[in-house]
Amino acid sequence: MTSTDHQTLPSSLPRPEDELERLDAVWKTPTGWRFFSSVNNTNIGLLYIGTALLFFVLAGILGLMMRAQLAVPDNTLLSASTYNQVFTMHGTVMMFLFAIPVVEALAVYLLPNMLGARDLPFPRLSAYAYWAYAIGGLAFFCTLFVGLAPDGGWFMYPPLTGMEYSPGLNADFWLLGIGFIEISAIAGAIELIVGILFTRAPGMTLSRMPVYAWAMLVVGVMIVFAFPAIIAGTALLEMERAFDWPFFIADRGGDPILWQHLFWFFGHPEVYIIFLPAAGMVSTMIPTIAGTPLVGRKSIIVALVAVGFFSFALWAHHMFTAGLGVMEMSFVSAASMAVAVPTGIQVFAWIATLWRGKVRVNAPTLFLLGFMFIFVLGGLTGVMVAVLPFDWQVHDTYFIVAHLHYVLIGGMVFPVFAGLYYWLPLIKGQKMSERVARWVFGLMFGGFNIAFFTMHITGLLGMPRRVYTYDAGLGWNALNMVSTVGAFILAAGVLLFIVDLALTLRKPEKEAGNPWNAPTLEWLPSEDYGNRSIPMITSDDPLWEQPSLSPEVEAGQHYLPFTATGRRETIATSPVAAEPRYLMILPGDSWWPLIAAAGTAGFFLLLTIKMIGIAWICGITAVAATMAWLWQLDREQPMARARVSDSLVLPVGATGSASQSWWGTMIMLVVDATIFASFVFAYIHISMRLNVCPPPGAALPDPVWPLLSCGLLVAGSALIALSKRFIGSWPMPLLVLVALACVAAAFGFDLNGYRLAGLDPKEHAWSAAIAAIVSYQGLHVVVLALSGLFLAARGWCGYVGHASRATIDNVALMWHYTTLQGIAAAAAIHFVPMVMG
Structure with missing residues (x-):
C-alpha cells in the first residue's frame, strides 16, 4: 500500500442509499435503563466526568469542614477522631477519586474524536473501569457515615496504620478500596495507550498528533510504571494487618520507611500524572483563544516526555527528613530542581503563543491565565522545598500544604474548569454564560489565593500539618480565619459554576459547530458513531490548514462512511506513520462490564468487613462476568477483507503482535512485572x-x-x-x-x-x-x-x-x-x- 493510496479521496462510485441509517443503527445508544449497558466512549466519558465532579464536590465539602474546625483556636466542632477521618477522606477522595479519574474521563470522552477514530479499542474495558470506580468509590465514601472511614492520613504511614495503633477496619477500607480503584485507573491507561498508538486517523503521524494526545500517552505510560508500587504497598500493609506478616514492624525486622519508598514512588509521579493532562489541555486551548498555532510545539512534546521521565527520580522528595543518606538526598534535590526546566519550557511556549496571537478574553481564557499565575507560584515554592536546609524547616508545616494546593489546584483544577467551559458545547451545542463565568472565576481565583497563600505564612510561623486544633496564643488565629474565609469564597465560585452548568444542560440541543474556531478534530460534526467518515490528515492543525475537511467528512468522502461488516468498526493504523493496517472490530453494548465491576467492588469491600462468603460470591461473579464478555469476542471474522473506501481495501482484524489485544496484554504484563519488582x-x-x-x-x-x-x-x-x-x-x-x-x-x-x-x-x-x-x-x-x-x-x-x-x-x-x-x-x-x- 503506497502513501498515494492513503491520500486519494474516494471517488464517486455508487454506494447504498441507506448506509448512514445502517451506521447509525449499529452505533445507536440504548435508551431507558438499557443506557447503563452502553460502552460507547461518549456515554462512558460523560458518566466518568460527572462522577469525578461529584467526588470533587464531596471532597470540597470535607475541606470546608476542616477549615471550619481550624477557623478559631480550641474549636470543638469536630473531635480529633472525626477530624482525622475527614482529613484522610478529603485527601484520598481528591487524589484518588477526583484528580486521576477526571483526567482519564476527559480523555475517554475527547480522544476518539480528537484522533479521528470511531471509539477506543477496548470499549468494554473502559466501561468496566468506570463502573468499578463509581461503585467502589461511592461505597468507600459512605464509610464516613458509619464511622469506618480511614483515619491515618491519605498517605497512610505505618506504624500508625498497623494493627497496634489502628485496630479497627478503617485502614482496611483504605487499603482494599484504593487498591481496586488503582486497578481501574490502570485499565483506563491500557485503553488510552493502545488507542492513541493504533487508532489515529490515517495520516495523523506522531508528529501531527495533538499535544493533548501526547500528554495522555505520556501519562498512560507513567501510570503503568507508577501505580503498581502503591498496589504492592497496599497489599503488603493489608497482609500485615490480616495475617500478622510484619513488613513494617521494626521489632520483627520490618521497616516503616519501606512504605514511604513504595508510596512516594507512586505519589510524586502522581502529581505529574495529574498535571500533564492539564498541560495538554492548556496546549490545546491556548492556540484557539490566541488564534495562532502553538509556539514551540515540538519543544512542548519533548518537555512532556522529559517531565514524565524526571518524575520517577523524585519520590524521595517527600522523604528528605526521613534520615536518608547525603548522596540520595542530593540526587533527589537535583532532580527536583531539574524537573522545573521542561515545565518552564511549556509555560514560556504558552506565553509566547498568547503574545504572538490576538487573545479573545472569554471563560476559558480567564481560567487559563489564572492557572498560569497559580501554577508558576506553586512551581517557585517547589524549587524552594527542593533546597534541603529550607525543606528541613518547613517539611511538616502548613507551607507544604500551601505548596501542594498551589501545584494541584492551580496545575489541574483551573485547567479542568477551563476545559469544561471550552468543550461543553460538544454535549448539546450550548455554551455556558460568559457573564456568570466572570463571577465564577473571580470567586474561585480570589478565594483560592486568600485561602492558600496565607498558609505559606502560617507554615513559616510554625503551624504543623495534620493538627485538628491549636492554642490561642501561638499567633495563628487571624491567618487561619482568613484561610477559612477564602475557602468558603472558593466554594461559592464552584457552587455558582454548578448552577450555571445545570441550567446550560437543561437548554435544548442544537448543532455544536465550531464555536471557538478550534483547529482540532473533536469539533467536526459527530454522532454516536463519531465522525460521518474517518478523515485523512495532512497537517498539525487540520481544521485550520484543511478548510474543506469538515464538509468532506460530513459528506462521507473520507474513510469508512458506512459499516463495512455490519458491526462496530474503526481503522487501525501504524503507531508512527498512521498508515491504515486493518479494520478493527469493536465490541458492542453489554451488561457484562457492569456486572463484573459490581462483583469486583463487592469482593473487595465485603472482604474488608469480613463477610467472607458473600465476598467470594461477588468475586466469582466478577470472574464469570469477565469470561462471559470475553467469550463473545474473538470468533471468526465476518469476512477476510473489507472495503473502507472506494480506493482502499483492508484486512478485517489482525492476529499476533499486529492486533490491539496483543498489545493490551503486553502492557498489562508490564504492569504485572512492575508489581513483582516492587515485591522484590x-x-x-x-x-x-x-x-x-x-x-x-x-x-x-x-x-x-x-x-x-x-x-x-x-x-x-x-x-x-x-x-x-x-x-x-x-x-x-x-x-x-x-x-x-x-x-x-x-x-x-x-x-x-x-x-x-x-x-x-x-x-x-x-x-x-x-x-x-x-x-x-x-x-x-x-x-x-x-x-x-x-x-x-x-x-x-x-x-x-x-x-x-x-x-x-x-x-x-x-x-x-x-x-x-x-x-x-x-x-x-x-x-x-x-x-x-
Missing part, C-alpha cells in the same frame, strides 16, 4: 537492614525444589508454544491442560520446599517478604488455571481458529510471563542472601 524491592530492602542474611532461625529451602519448579514451568511454556501448532484441532486443548498440570505441580514443589525449610512469615519480616513473592506467583497460577480452562473450552467449541486466535496468543503471553516470573522469583530469593551474607 521490599525483599531486598528488608534484607539490607539485617546484620546477617538470612536472619537467625530462618532458612531457605533446598535448591532442588526451586530447580524442579523452574523445570516444570519451562515445560508448561513449551507445551503452550507447541499447542499453537494445533490451532483448530483437538490436541490444542489437551496440551493446554497438560501445561496447566505442569504449572500447578511447579507451585506445589515451591510450597513444599518452603514448608520443609520451616519458613514462618509471622516470625520475621524477611520470611514475610519471601512469602509475599511466593503468594504473588501463586496468584498467577490461579489466573493461569482460569485462563487455561477458558482457552481449552473455547478450543473444544471451535472458537479458536487461525483468523480468531487472540485467546491463545494472549494466554500464551501470560503463560510465558508467569514462567519468567517464577524463575526470577527463585533467583532473587536465593541470590540476595548470597550477596548480603
Whole structure:
C-alpha cells in the first residue's frame, strides 16, 4: 500500500442509499435503563466526568469542614477522631477519586474524536473501569457515615496504620478500596495507550498528533510504571494487618520507611500524572483563544516526555527528613530542581503563543491565565522545598500544604474548569454564560489565593500539618480565619459554576459547530458513531490548514462512511506513520462490564468487613462476568477483507503482535512485572537492614525444589508454544491442560520446599517478604488455571481458529510471563542472601 493510496479521496462510485441509517443503527445508544449497558466512549466519558465532579464536590465539602474546625483556636466542632477521618477522606477522595479519574474521563470522552477514530479499542474495558470506580468509590465514601472511614492520613504511614495503633477496619477500607480503584485507573491507561498508538486517523503521524494526545500517552505510560508500587504497598500493609506478616514492624525486622519508598514512588509521579493532562489541555486551548498555532510545539512534546521521565527520580522528595543518606538526598534535590526546566519550557511556549496571537478574553481564557499565575507560584515554592536546609524547616508545616494546593489546584483544577467551559458545547451545542463565568472565576481565583497563600505564612510561623486544633496564643488565629474565609469564597465560585452548568444542560440541543474556531478534530460534526467518515490528515492543525475537511467528512468522502461488516468498526493504523493496517472490530453494548465491576467492588469491600462468603460470591461473579464478555469476542471474522473506501481495501482484524489485544496484554504484563519488582524491592530492602542474611532461625529451602519448579514451568511454556501448532484441532486443548498440570505441580514443589525449610512469615519480616513473592506467583497460577480452562473450552467449541486466535496468543503471553516470573522469583530469593551474607 503506497502513501498515494492513503491520500486519494474516494471517488464517486455508487454506494447504498441507506448506509448512514445502517451506521447509525449499529452505533445507536440504548435508551431507558438499557443506557447503563452502553460502552460507547461518549456515554462512558460523560458518566466518568460527572462522577469525578461529584467526588470533587464531596471532597470540597470535607475541606470546608476542616477549615471550619481550624477557623478559631480550641474549636470543638469536630473531635480529633472525626477530624482525622475527614482529613484522610478529603485527601484520598481528591487524589484518588477526583484528580486521576477526571483526567482519564476527559480523555475517554475527547480522544476518539480528537484522533479521528470511531471509539477506543477496548470499549468494554473502559466501561468496566468506570463502573468499578463509581461503585467502589461511592461505597468507600459512605464509610464516613458509619464511622469506618480511614483515619491515618491519605498517605497512610505505618506504624500508625498497623494493627497496634489502628485496630479497627478503617485502614482496611483504605487499603482494599484504593487498591481496586488503582486497578481501574490502570485499565483506563491500557485503553488510552493502545488507542492513541493504533487508532489515529490515517495520516495523523506522531508528529501531527495533538499535544493533548501526547500528554495522555505520556501519562498512560507513567501510570503503568507508577501505580503498581502503591498496589504492592497496599497489599503488603493489608497482609500485615490480616495475617500478622510484619513488613513494617521494626521489632520483627520490618521497616516503616519501606512504605514511604513504595508510596512516594507512586505519589510524586502522581502529581505529574495529574498535571500533564492539564498541560495538554492548556496546549490545546491556548492556540484557539490566541488564534495562532502553538509556539514551540515540538519543544512542548519533548518537555512532556522529559517531565514524565524526571518524575520517577523524585519520590524521595517527600522523604528528605526521613534520615536518608547525603548522596540520595542530593540526587533527589537535583532532580527536583531539574524537573522545573521542561515545565518552564511549556509555560514560556504558552506565553509566547498568547503574545504572538490576538487573545479573545472569554471563560476559558480567564481560567487559563489564572492557572498560569497559580501554577508558576506553586512551581517557585517547589524549587524552594527542593533546597534541603529550607525543606528541613518547613517539611511538616502548613507551607507544604500551601505548596501542594498551589501545584494541584492551580496545575489541574483551573485547567479542568477551563476545559469544561471550552468543550461543553460538544454535549448539546450550548455554551455556558460568559457573564456568570466572570463571577465564577473571580470567586474561585480570589478565594483560592486568600485561602492558600496565607498558609505559606502560617507554615513559616510554625503551624504543623495534620493538627485538628491549636492554642490561642501561638499567633495563628487571624491567618487561619482568613484561610477559612477564602475557602468558603472558593466554594461559592464552584457552587455558582454548578448552577450555571445545570441550567446550560437543561437548554435544548442544537448543532455544536465550531464555536471557538478550534483547529482540532473533536469539533467536526459527530454522532454516536463519531465522525460521518474517518478523515485523512495532512497537517498539525487540520481544521485550520484543511478548510474543506469538515464538509468532506460530513459528506462521507473520507474513510469508512458506512459499516463495512455490519458491526462496530474503526481503522487501525501504524503507531508512527498512521498508515491504515486493518479494520478493527469493536465490541458492542453489554451488561457484562457492569456486572463484573459490581462483583469486583463487592469482593473487595465485603472482604474488608469480613463477610467472607458473600465476598467470594461477588468475586466469582466478577470472574464469570469477565469470561462471559470475553467469550463473545474473538470468533471468526465476518469476512477476510473489507472495503473502507472506494480506493482502499483492508484486512478485517489482525492476529499476533499486529492486533490491539496483543498489545493490551503486553502492557498489562508490564504492569504485572512492575508489581513483582516492587515485591522484590521490599525483599531486598528488608534484607539490607539485617546484620546477617538470612536472619537467625530462618532458612531457605533446598535448591532442588526451586530447580524442579523452574523445570516444570519451562515445560508448561513449551507445551503452550507447541499447542499453537494445533490451532483448530483437538490436541490444542489437551496440551493446554497438560501445561496447566505442569504449572500447578511447579507451585506445589515451591510450597513444599518452603514448608520443609520451616519458613514462618509471622516470625520475621524477611520470611514475610519471601512469602509475599511466593503468594504473588501463586496468584498467577490461579489466573493461569482460569485462563487455561477458558482457552481449552473455547478450543473444544471451535472458537479458536487461525483468523480468531487472540485467546491463545494472549494466554500464551501470560503463560510465558508467569514462567519468567517464577524463575526470577527463585533467583532473587536465593541470590540476595548470597550477596548480603
